[in-house]
Amino acid sequence: MTTTTTSAPHPRHAMLSGWGRYPLSESDIYRPDRIAELQAVVSGNSSSLIARGLGRAYGDAALNDQNRVVDLTRLNRVLAFDPASGLLRCEAGVTIAELLDVFLPRGFFPPVTPGTRFVTLGGSIAADVHGKNHHRDSSLASHVTWFDLMVASGEVLRCSREENAALFWATVGGMGLTGVILELELRMRRVESAYLDGELIRAGNIDAAIEAFERLDAQYRYSVAWIDCNSVKSALGRSILNVGNFATLAQLPRNLAQNPLNIAPKLSPFVPFDFPVVNSLTVRMFNAVNYAFHREKPGHTIFDWNSFFYPLDSIRNWPRIYGKRGFVQYQCVWPPAESRAGLVEVLEAITRSRRASFLAVLKKFGAQDGMLSFPMPGYTLAIDFPVTDGMLEFLDTLDAMVLKRGGRVYLAKDARMSPETFRAMYPNLSKWQAAKALADPENRFSSSLSRRLRMTE
Incomplete structure (x- = not known):
């Protein structure tokens, strides 16, 4: 993927919270309309940045107090769909609600959905959301074939189980801390009824x-x-x-x-x-x-x-x-x-x-x-x-x-949660830290959550 050099959109300064309305934080919020604007936000400033979708993470995962937040909800185009295979290619700002509006009348349903449809697909991958069918179908990432990730340098990497695999698995569930998901390919499920x-x-x-x-x-x-x-x-x-x-x-x-x-x-x-x-x-x-x-x-x-x-x-x-x-x-x-x-x-x-x-x-x-x-x-x-x-x-x-x-x-x-509890509960943290360090050596992508849990230390 190629992008053209352009200036970053002007941010607005505002108070944010997660869906639970606790805690609150203040940030400069950017809302790019194009990938080139997003690239300018990511690579044009070395201060801390985290991506945000519809803000349905309950706590502070999509907060970045006194730092920068990039709102991806305008990057929400459906790019291609193959009804024979069910493969959908779209931008990460597309929401599950939008998928339902467009594809359920055609006989397709998301393979995994959390308890709300008002979430973006990029945020869903970052949180590796699960649904009522996890015992049979695992999480959303099991149905994603690839995604394009903009890392801290502004470079865009294709990530899949075969290509940049470590970065793929670090981004899945990585709470937006490895980069910004731009596009993805997802296999939809065919249904006969709603x-x-x-x-x-x-x-x-x-x-x-x-x-x-x-x-x-x-x-x-x-x-x-x-x-x-x-x-x-x-x-x-x-x-x-x-x-x-x-x-x-x-x-x-x-x-x-x-x-x-x-x-x-x-x-x-x-x-x-x-x-x-x-x-x-x-x-x-x-x-x-x-x-x-x-x-x-x-x-x-x-x-x-x-x-x-x-x-x-x-x-x-x-x-x-x-x-x-x-x-x-x-x-x-x-x-x-x-x-x-x-x-x-x-x-x-x-x-x-x-x-x-x-x-x-x-x-x-x-x-x-x-x-x-x-x-x-x-x-x-x-x-x-x-x-x-x-x-x-x-x-x-x-x-x-x-x-x-x-x-x-x-x-x-x-x-x-405390940093000590987090480390004890997530034994693969060191593997994740190694993958993040390669994609983001200066730790530009950080959040209130990552600093509270000291995830990169």
């Missing part, structure tokens, strides 16, 4: 939930559970599982089969102001009502794609329910042999602390590559905690529980 055929299952405790995941592992590509973090004793970890596969035309009711790839848009309510409704009483009430309301239905259920994959996207500005101080989403994973004991230990600690949330999710992970990728085979728990007095110290105690069982915490959602 609906899923599946089941809704109530599990009375954590053992029943794990048994259901294991029993249905080979039957369903997608599986996820909402988990009640207020339940105790014999009901500890009671859950509601949603499992499903994309429905074929033969599985759809006649009225849906007539137009299987189009679903009428729904109204999206929004939270207009900060309204902290999360406390021990409201959470306990919500969890009890939610578990009672979701009665297990006999036989199979048809879900539309939006409500199955993106239930929170239906409420705009939903982080405001946690109030002005924001929240931290804590996501951890344990290896298979430690998952049950780890879940019990952490759930009991959360219950004792009275810090539970009504947004708690349990999933099963499968195999995973990547130097700093978060997933590993086992079970993962994600839960939101409002920022309150003592919350950070409480999460330190959860870190210790997770670490002693060989688990780790997700960097894309972290806002407070």
